[in-house]
Each structure stands twice: as C-alpha cells, then as structure tokens.
Amino acid sequence: MSTSATHRAGKQPITRARLTPRKLMTVLSVLLALLLVFSALAIASGSEHYSLTTIVRIITSEIANKTSDVSSEQRMIILNIRLPRLMMAIVVGAAFSVAGAAYQALLRNPLADPGILGISTGSALGAIASIVFAESFPLSRPLAAFLGAAITTAVVYLLGQSRQGASSERLVLAGMIVNAFLSSMVIYLVTVASGLRQRSVFSWLIGDLSGEPRLLPIVALLVFIGIAIIYANARSLNLLMTGEEEALALGVEVERVKRVVYLAASLITGAAVAASGVIGFVGLIIPHGMRLATGSDNRLVVPGSMLAGSAFLLLADTLARTVVAPSEIHIGVITALVGAPVFVYLLRRTS
Amino acid sequence: MLKVADIRFSYAEAVLKAFSFDIGSGELLAVLGPNGSGKSTLLKIIAGILSPEGGSVSINDKDVASITRREAARLIGYVAQDSVIRFPLTAMEFVLQGRFAQGRLIGFESDDDIAEAWRAMELTETTPFAARPVMELSGGERQRVMLARALASRPRLLVLDEPVANLDISHQVKMFGLLRTLTSDSAMSAIIVTHELSLASDFATRVLLLKSGELIAFGTAQEVMTESLLRSVFETELLVDANPTSGAPRITLVATRDALRSAEIEDQHG
Numbered sequence: 330m331s332t333s334a335t336h337r338a339g340k341q342p343i344t345r346a347r348l349t350p351r352k353l354m355t356v357l358s359v360l361l362a363l364l365l366v367f368s369a370l371a372i373a374s375g376s377e378h379y380s381l382t383t384i385v386r387i388i389t390s391e392i393a394n395k396t397s398d399v400s401s402e403q404r405m406i407i408l409n410i411r412l413p414r415l416m417m418a419i420v421v422g423a424a425f426s427v428a429g430a431a432y433q434a435l436l437r438n439p440l441a442d443p444g445i446l447g448i449s450t451g452s453a454l455g456a457i458a459s460i461v462f463a464e465s466f467p468l469s470r471p472l473a474a475f476l477g478a479a480i481t482t483a484v485v486y487l488l489g490q491s492r493q494g495a496s497s498e499r500l501v502l503a504g505m506i507v508n509a510f511l512s513s514m515v516i517y518l519v520t521v522a523s524g525l526r527q528r529s530v531f532s533w534l535i536g537d538l539s540g541e542p543r544l545l546p547i548v549a550l551l552v553f554i555g556i557a558i559i560y561a562n563a564r565s566l567n568l569l570m571t572g573e574e575e576a577l578a579l580g581v582e583v584e585r586v587k588r589v590v591y592l593a594a595s596l597i598t599g600a601a602v603a604a605s606g607v608i609g610f611v612g613l614i615i616p617h618g619m620r621l622a623t624g625s626d627n628r629l630v631v632p633g634s635m636l637a638g639s640a641f642l643l644l645a646d647t648l649a650r651t652v653v654a655p656s657e658i659h660i661g662v663i664t665a666l667v668g669a670p671v672f673v674y675l676l677r678r679t680s
Numbered sequence: 681m682l683k684v685a686d687i688r689f690s691y692a693e694a695v696l697k698a699f700s701f702d703i704g705s706g707e708l709l710a711v712l713g714p715n716g717s718g719k720s721t722l723l724k725i726i727a728g729i730l731s732p733e734g735g736s737v738s739i740n741d742k743d744v745a746s747i748t749r750r751e752a753a754r755l756i757g758y759v760a761q762d763s764v765i766r767f768p769l770t771a772m773e774f775v776l777q778g779r780f781a782q783g784r785l786i787g788f789e790s791d792d793d794i795a796e797a798w799r800a801m802e803l804t805e806t807t808p809f810a811a812r813p814v815m816e817l818s819g820g821e822r823q824r825v826m827l828a829r830a831l832a833s834r835p836r837l838l839v840l841d842e843p844v845a846n847l848d849i850s851h852q853v854k855m856f857g858l859l860r861t862l863t864s865d866s867a868m869s870a871i872i873v874t875h876e877l878s879l880a881s882d883f884a885t886r887v888l889l890l891k892s893g894e895l896i897a898f899g900t901a902q903e904v905m906t907e908s909l910l911r912s913v914f915e916t917e918l919l920v921d922a923n924p925t926s927g928a929p930r931i932t933l934v935a936t937r938d939a940l941r942s943a944e945i946e947d948q949h950g
Contacts, residue, residue, distance in 0.1 A: 346770045346811035347773050347776060348773070437766060439767060561785075563786075567769075568777050570767050571765055571767075572764065574724070574729045575758065575760055575763065578728065578756070578757075578760075579778065579780050580750040580780050580781030581749065582749050620768060621768065624769065624770070624773070625767040626769070
C-alpha cells in the first residue's frame with residue numbers, strides 16, 4: 330500500500346465518516362460513567378435515603394469481611410434488597426436492549442423489538458401457566474418462563490423456514506402469528522386465574538424487578554454469554570443490515586450468522602423475561618436512540634445499548650420505587666410512559 | 681478467466697436453460713435481454729448468491745461452489761440493482777463493508793482496508809459524501825457508492841446488475857468508461873446487465889443475448905447486435921446502423937405502438 334494513501338486515510342473526513350476505536354472508547358466511557366451515577370442514585374434512594382458514605386462503608390466492610398458501626402437494618406436493606414435489585418435492573422436492561430439491537434439488525438427493521446417474534450410472550454405464557462397450575466413448585470415460574478421462550482424460539486424458527494432458508498419477512502410473519510396465538514392463551518389464563526393469582530400474573534405482563542434475587546447469577550451468566558455471541562457477530566450484522574444477498578456476496582455466512590444471532594437474542598430475551606417479566610420499550614428505544622446518536626455500526630451499537638439499557642432501566646426502576654414511596658409503580662409503566670413519547674420523537678425526527 | 685458451463689436453474693419464474701460461455705481477463709461482457717429473461721438470475725449464480733441446479737461457474741479454474749463465501753467474495757464483486765437501507769450508515773462505512781472478506785471477523789478495519797476503500801471512492805468520485813448517510817443520497821450517488829463497495833476488495837470479476845439505471849446520461853457514459861478502463865488496465869473482468877443497448881455496443885468487448893432463460897447469441901457487438909437478432913429477442917421494431925464516431929452498432933428504437941403512424945412513415949418512404 331502506498332504511504333501517501335495510508336497517510337491521507339488518517340485525515341479528518343475519513344475519521345468522521347466511520348467508527349474508530351477512539352470514538353468507541355469515548356462513547357462507552359461516557360455511558361459507563363452515566364451508569365455509575367445512576368447506580369449511586371439507585372442505591373441511595375428509596376423509602377429510606379442513605380448518604381453515599383454510609384453505602385460505601387457498608388459495601389467496603391462487607392468486601393473486607395469486617396464488622397462496621399452501621400446498623401444491621403441498614404446493612405440488610407442495602408445488601409439484600411437494593412444491591413440485588415440494582416444488579417437485576419442492570420442485567421435485564423442490558424438484555425432487552427441488546428436483544429432489540431440484534432433483532433433490528435437481523436430483521437433489517439429499525440423498529441423491531443424483543444417482543445416482535447413472540448419470544449417474550451412465550452416466556453410470559455410459561456410463567457403465567459406455572460402460576461395458575463403449579464404455584465407451589467419452587468422456582469417453577471422462571472423455569473417455565475425460560476421453557477416458554479425456548480419452545481417459542483424453536484416454533485417461530487421452524488415456521489420461518491422456506492426453501493431458501495429463513496427469510497426475514499417469513500420470520501416476522503411467523504413471529505406475529507405465534508405472538509397473536511400466545512397472547513390469546515395468556516388472556517385465557519388471566520381470565521381463569523383466581524383473584525390472588527391475578528396480581529401475580531399481572532406482574533409478568535408489565536414487568537417487575539423485585540422478583541427472585543436467587544436467579545441473578547444464572548440470568549447474568551446467560552445474558553453475558555448471549556451478548557458476547559452477538560458482539561462477536563457485530564461486523565457480519567453490519568453487512569446483513571444492508572441486505573442478505575449483498576451480505577452473502579460480500580463474504581458473510583448469512584444463514585449461520587442469522588441462526589446464531591437469532592438463538593443468542595432469544596436466549597437473553599428468555600432469561601430476562603424469566604427474571605423480570607415483560608418490560609416494554611427498552612429494547613425498542615435504546616438501540617434506536619444509540620444509532621441516531623452515534624451511527625449504525627453494531628460494534629458500537631451492541632455494547633453501547635448494553636450500557637445505555639442498563640442505565641435507563643436503573644433510572645426507571647429508581648423512579649418506580651420512589652415516586653409514590655413507600656408504594657411502588659410497576660417498572661413497565663415507567664418505561665412505557667417515558668418510552669412512548671421518546672419513541673414518537675425519534676420517529677418524527679427520522680421521517 | 682470466467683467459465684460458465686452447462687448452467688441450469690429454475691425457481692418460480694426464474695429459469696435458465698443449460699448453456700455455456702466463457703470470457704477472458706480484461707473483458708467487459710454486456711448481458712442483454714427483455715425483462716424476465718433470466719439476466720439477474722444469471723448474475724446471482726455467477727456471484728454465488730444462488731446455487732445452480734446443474735452446471736458450474738469457475739473463475740481462474742476455481743469452481744465457485746467449492747470455495748468458502750469469504751474466498752468467493754475476494755474474487756467477485758457484486759453490485760445489486762439498488763440497496764434498500766433503513767439504517768443511518770455513512771457512505772464510507774458502506775464502502776468499508778467491501779473489505780469484510782479481507783479483514784478480521786471481529787475488530788476494526790486495518791489502515792490497508794481504509795486506504796483501499798478510499799481509493800475505490802476516488803475512482804467512483806464518491807469521496808465528497810463519504811460522511812453522509814447512504815439513505816440520504818440520490819439514486820445515482822448511491823449507485824456509485826455501491827460500485828465503490830464492490831471495487832474496495834479489488835475483485836477479479838465485477839458483476840453489476842443494471843448499474844446505470846438511475847444515472848443521468850453523462851454519468852451513464854462515465855460509468856461505462858470507468859468499467860472499460862478498470863477492465864483494460866488491470867486483470868479484472870466485468871459482467872454488466874443493462875438496457876442501454878448503444879452504450880453496451882460501444883463499450884463491451886462481448887455481448888450475450890438472453891431470452892426466456894435461453895442463450896440466443898454470444899459474441900462481439902458486431903456479431904450479436906444485428907437487426908434480426910435484436911428484433912426477435914426484444915420483440916420490438918428497431919434499426920441498427922454504425923455509430924458515426926466509434927463504428928460500433930448503433931440501435932435506434934422505432935415507435936410501433938401507433939400502427940397508423942408507422943404506416944404513414946412507410947408511405948412517405950415508399
């Protein structure tokens with residue numbers, strides 16, 4: 330390569346026109362800082378407000394395994410209630426956002442979200458069925474939720490197959506049909522559920538982060554694996570976004586990438602719904618907003634959505650816990666109240 | 681260089697009926713034929729996007745079906761009719777996609793990738809809008825960006841599906857001129873599907889006539905672009921004479937819709 334061409338390639342217009350490692354690090358650092366600020370805010374606020382020094386003392390004494398002068402009640406609230414919930418918000422926010430980014434690239438539809446292929450409805454149906462039919466079995470809800478997601482993933486994928494492989498259009502159509510079918514099953518179950526159970530069923534449909542802290546490690550692991558797989562395919566997804574035939578001609582193993590990314594996105598959707606129920610709008614607005622703010626390159630959109638989704642859900646959860654404290658608003662209400670207007674704004678700006 | 685042997689295909693309306701041809705290095709082949717004759721299907725099979733039902737495509741004696749997608753992408757650059765892009769990616773990012781088969785699967789483009797992409801954009805005069813979103817470009821600008829993406833990998837064979845359909849006449853001539861220069865200067869060949877018969881006649885080294893999936897004629901423009909062959913392939917009235925500057929066949933379409941009018945013209949000439 331001639332040195333003059335290489336030299337010129339370092340100049341301004343070319344740097345602005347594409348994603349550089351420097352831009353990636355800058356954006357991710359800003360989002361990480363935002364996530365840390367929201368984390369501090371989330372852990373400090375609630376029905377009891379704690380100063381940052383108290384929180385730092387509790388956490389450091391716990392890590393160093395020393396006793397501290399902080400009351401055991403404060404320790405209990407911070408370590409057993411707020412910290413797990415904060416982690417859950419981070420994991421679930423990251424999961425829905427990255428799943429949304431993956432589905433959007435995969436289906437070449439900037440308005441796709443984790444719900445579009447019916448995976449989250451399948452997951453919710455599993456959980457609700459276990460509430461109605463097998464309430465006493467321990468951990469049955471998350472297990473059933475995950476099973477529901479897995480079965481729906483397989484069914485939608487098989488229905489989406491055609492002679493030429495899984496086309497995006499067929500996949501969306503199959504997802505819509507399966508989603509409609511599962512939604513009516515959900516409504517049926519809600520109708521037959523007795524009064525006490527109905528409230529629990531309701532939580533799965535609108536989202537609830539106060540659920541099972543025991544699930545956190547396994548959900549976090551599954552979500553991490555899924556995000557890593559999607560990130561590893563980020564460059565292929567960039568090409569897939571401009572068309573399947575063209576991606577094929579440019580050297581992408583299109584069928585393999587589609588299958589792997591579809592499975593990974595469905596895995597993290599299922600894991601997230603199993604932990605928190607269906608939380609809408611996060612997977613739609615976060616990746617969409619990331620692309621508008623920083624460009625379409627998935628090497629930034631995927632990790633950026635992960636951090637931004639965590640920060641957004643954490644903030645929404647903090648609001649959900651504090652606005653009407655000591656009572657709580659369902660987090661799905663907050664994400665929809667914030668998400669719908671933001672989405673309308675984004676839509677008007679792009680069209 | 682490119683050898684297409686006994687190629688067969690049928691799916692829905694797309695049909696190709698067992699034919700063979702081959703072109704050498706540095707050739708520019710124009711594929712002509714009416715709508716639905718199988719031109720795009722032929723291009724997609726050559727580019728490896730569709731698999732043929734029988735027969736084979738080989739480039740430099742390598743069977744395209746036996747190599748990986750990435751190897752094929754390094755040999756063949758494909759330019760589709762149009763790209764429908766719903767995401768705000770820049771022209772530069774779009775052209776850099778052409779380097780996918782050279783680069784790492786994970787990570788960033790190398791300095792080489794960037795320099796090659798920039799070279800391709802200079803060739804196609806697309807550098808002024810490197811930072812603009814592809815979805816906001818005009819049809820003609822986007823078509824040149826698509827060519828730049830295919831050129832960025834320095835392929836041995838360039839395959840283009842109606843690359844001048846959205847271009848004004850000056851850019852049509854420029855596009856054909858650029859393809860001719862690229863193919864004669866380097867060891868690259870090109871196949872182009874087009875409806876611009878006279879431009880194809882002026883610039884192509886070979887012409888292939890296709891109708892209903894059948895190869896009707898294959899040869900130089902002088903051999904293939906005769907009145908009788910073109911009339912029977914396109915089923916329309918046309919005249920062929922020599923282009924006064926290049927001497928290549930020049931095609932003039934004759935309006936036949938209005939039987940009365942054409943009768944009048946005949947009367948005047950008679």
